[in-house]
Amino acid sequence: MSMEPTIGAQELALLQDIEAHAPATVGDVFARYGRANALARTTVLTMMERLRAKGYLTRVADGHLFRYDVSRPVAQARRDTIAAFVDRTLGGSVAPLCAFMAERGSLSAEERATLEALLRTLDDEGEERP
Structure with missing residues (x-):
């Protein structure tokens, strides 16, 4: 915590x-x-x-x-x-926040692009782990 x-x-x-x-x-x-x-x-x-x-x-x-x-x-x-x-x-856990955002369904194109870029960054970091 x-x-x-x-x-x-x-x-x-x-x-x-x-x-x-x-x-x-x-x-x-x-x-x-x-x-x-x-x-x-x-x-x-x-x-x-x-x-x-x-x-x-x-x-x-x-x-x-x-x-x-x-x-x-x-x-x-x-x-x-x-x-x-x-x-x-x-x-x-950020999962409830992500679920809330998906249910709300009011992301702007810019917010969506930012989130997608963050997810790509997380994916890239995950690939480097053994």
């Missing part, structure tokens, strides 16, 4: 904002992201500190302020969250 720290949708969106504008102070993030999402400054600070505790952000003192930067990119956060979902909710 994956023991990576996971983050919620709001934390992921905040991390994405910080990644796009790093390094950033709490005030910077509040002015840009917090106000746009009707969050109090204290809520933005709490979320940033939680992300720091989970290892997704670092902070460095800059005079009387802290500047936050991304230590694990958004792409890694998504992978961690997906891995935790598969482990926790699907018992470690």
